[in-house]
Amino acid sequence: MNSTVLLQAVDIAIPGYRILRTLGQGGMASVFLAVQESLDREVALKVMAPALAANPEFAERFLKEGRLTAKLQHPNVVTIHDIGVHNGIYYLSAEYIPRGTLKERITGEGISVGEALNVLCDIAHGLDYAHEKGVVHRDVKPGNVLFRKDGRAVLADFGIAKAMDGGTGSTMAGMSVGTPDYMSPEQARGEPVDGRSDLYSLGVMLYEMLTGRPPYEAPDAFSVALSHITEPIPTLPPQHAWLQPLLNGLMAKLPGERYNTGAAVVEAVQRMLPTAPPGAVDIKAFEAREGMARQPASATQQRTRVSGEAAKGARGLPAWLPWTGGGLALAGLVALLLWAPWRAAPPASPGTSQVAVPPPAEGPGVATFQTGSTPVRVPTLGPEAIEIALRQGEALVREGTYVPGPGEPENVNAGRRLRGDEESALARFREVLAADPGNARALAGVAAIAAYYRDAASKLCAAERWVACETIAGYGLEAAPEDAELRRLKAEAEAARRGM
Numbered sequence: 001m002n003s004t005v006l007l008q009a010v011d012i013a014i015p016g017y018r019i020l021r022t023l024g025q026g027g028m029a030s031v032f033l034a035v036q037e038s039l040d041r042e043v044a045l046k047v048m049a050p051a052l053a054a055n056p057e058f059a060e061r062f063l064k065e066g067r068l069t070a071k072l073q074h075p076n077v078v079t080i081h082d083i084g085v086h087n088g089i090y091y092l093s094a095e096y097i098p099r100g101t102l103k104e105r106i107t108g109e110g111i112s113v114g115e116a117l118n119v120l121c122d123i124a125h126g127l128d129y130a131h132e133k134g135v136v137h138r139d140v141k142p143g144n145v146l147f148r149k150d151g152r153a154v155l156a157d158f159g160i161a162k163a164m165d166g167g168t169g170s171t172m173a174g175m176s177v178g179t180p181d182y183m184s185p186e187q188a189r190g191e192p193v194d195g196r197s198d199l200y201s202l203g204v205m206l207y208e209m210l211t212g213r214p215p216y217e218a219p220d221a222f223s224v225a226l227s228h229i230t231e232p233i234p235t236l237p238p239q240h241a242w243l244q245p246l247l248n249g250l251m252a253k254l255p256g257e258r259y260n261t262g263a264a265v266v267e268a269v270q271r272m273l274p275t276a277p278p279g280a281v282d283i284k285a286f287e288a289r290e291g292m293a294r295q296p297a298s299a300t301q302q303r304t305r306v307s308g309e310a311a312k313g314a315r316g317l318p319a320w321l322p323w324t325g326g327g328l329a330l331a332g333l334v335a336l337l338l339w340a341p342w343r344a345a346p347p348a349s350p351g352t353s354q355v356a357v358p359p360p361a362e363g364p365g366v367a368t369f370q371t372g373s374t375p376v377r378v379p380t381l382g383p384e385a386i387e388i389a390l391r392q393g394e395a396l397v398r399e400g401t402y403v404p405g406p407g408e409p410e411n412v413n414a415g416r417r418l419r420g421d422e423e424s425a426l427a428r429f430r431e432v433l434a435a436d437p438g439n440a441r442a443l444a445g446v447a448a449i450a451a452y453y454r455d456a457a458s459k460l461c462a463a464e465r466w467v468a469c470e471t472i473a474g475y476g477l478e479a480a481p482e483d484a485e486l487r488r489l490k491a492e493a494e495a496a497r498r499g500m
Helices: 001-012 056-069 111-133 195-213 221-230 238-250 261-276 285-289 385-401 425-435 439-460 466-479 484-500
Strands: 017-025 029-036 041-048 080-086 088-094 145-147 153-155 366-371 375-378
Touching: 001 088, 001 385, 017 375, 056 080, 088 145, 111 153, 111 195, 111 261, 195 238, 195 261, 221 466, 385 425, 385 439, 425 439, 425 484, 439 466, 439 484, 466 484
Parallel strands: none
Antiparallel strands: 017 029, 029 041, 041 088, 080 088, 145 153, 366 375
16 A cells, blocks of 8 residues: 555544655554644654554553653654544654665665664664663664764664554454564564563674675575574674674573673673774774763673563563564564464374363363473363354464465465464363363364474474474474374474484
8 A cells, every 4th residue: 555545545634743745654554754833843753554543452552652662862762752643543753863774774785884883882872771761672673773964873663563562461463573584582482572682683783784684584584583593693704703792792592691781782892892903993983973971871791671571570472463574564473483484284184183182170160281291271161252262263273374375465474373372272272172172173273283383393394494393393292292293203303403
């Protein structure tokens, strides 16, 4: 949909703003250059897609997160002027920064070392401030880095990713958070994230700034995201080898092995400058640019700033986000390893999958499943609740295993929400089986989930992608612990991985 159609479709007429022209457009929002009439100043007006506004949970999160991030006042963070809703149109007004994005500047072999380190430190300063305020960005990438007239880099779209997250347990179909090229391993797995996840994304950006390309490239988003989990930290080309320790400290697979704060990143850069090859970077210019006023706060590695969810030890998967190219780039992901590019597996043949059936309820209204060595306790349901749970589970299976026809767009929801948390299809079927162990529809649903992962694991093992095969086979075994083929695939992958 182009901007003209969007304008007509939602009849944008926000009191106090006069739209001048379109600045950009993505799958979930459009950004316009507008004039805030009360102050006669140009602003960037982000208007969310009507499909999002129709979801009351998104609307509540959008306003809540917008008000929180509007309190962020820092030279390296885009300032939010206003946020609200008018006639069902959710909008956000921010300062207009016209010098383009980092994405537009990274071409060919990348940008100069000096410019890359300037951007790195600018964004690290902004993240350090935001993390101290308890705000995690979740979508740090070149497209969200803008430039002021004096050349300073500024990070945009704080709070937008969180507003689109279902991290509170509520979900929106087709939604998740982040962009696969820049996603930390823990974010890809759907685990709670803190500021160190943003620093991992900053490390990915550093690699791209120096080389002109992201560290992990693959034909599909799933493979890229899986690489962040399973592949080693990328190696910089020889001319940038002196910056490898910096990259290692940003892109370590385990959060505890990364720099803990943006201030620590800046300090690390300052310590490394004397080791730069002659002519690689103008040290005096860099130090002058940082300036005494920009001295970072104490940045001991013991200080870790965490988000509210992480501080509470929250678990569970983020909601999904469709992967659309450009604009507000949103990555299709559901605890990323659930998302696979393979199409629907054929229905399980009789006798090929041993579906886990719960024992009799342990106490009133409770039953226990055995998933490997982990017992899973679920409440039992009444007849009406059973029908609702079946419909929900079946809808998730249809959505997650749908095979597009010729000429149809790729199913970005492939593999989404089949297992992994209490809102998944597997959880719904288990709730039914806790109340009715012989329910044919629930048994068929669980078998379909096991078949999906069995087919996916088989393809991964055939491609000798052992870590991914072992992981996906393990997911299948959650649904069917006694499935012989899934056990064989997992054992084969585990043996191959250990022999690597």
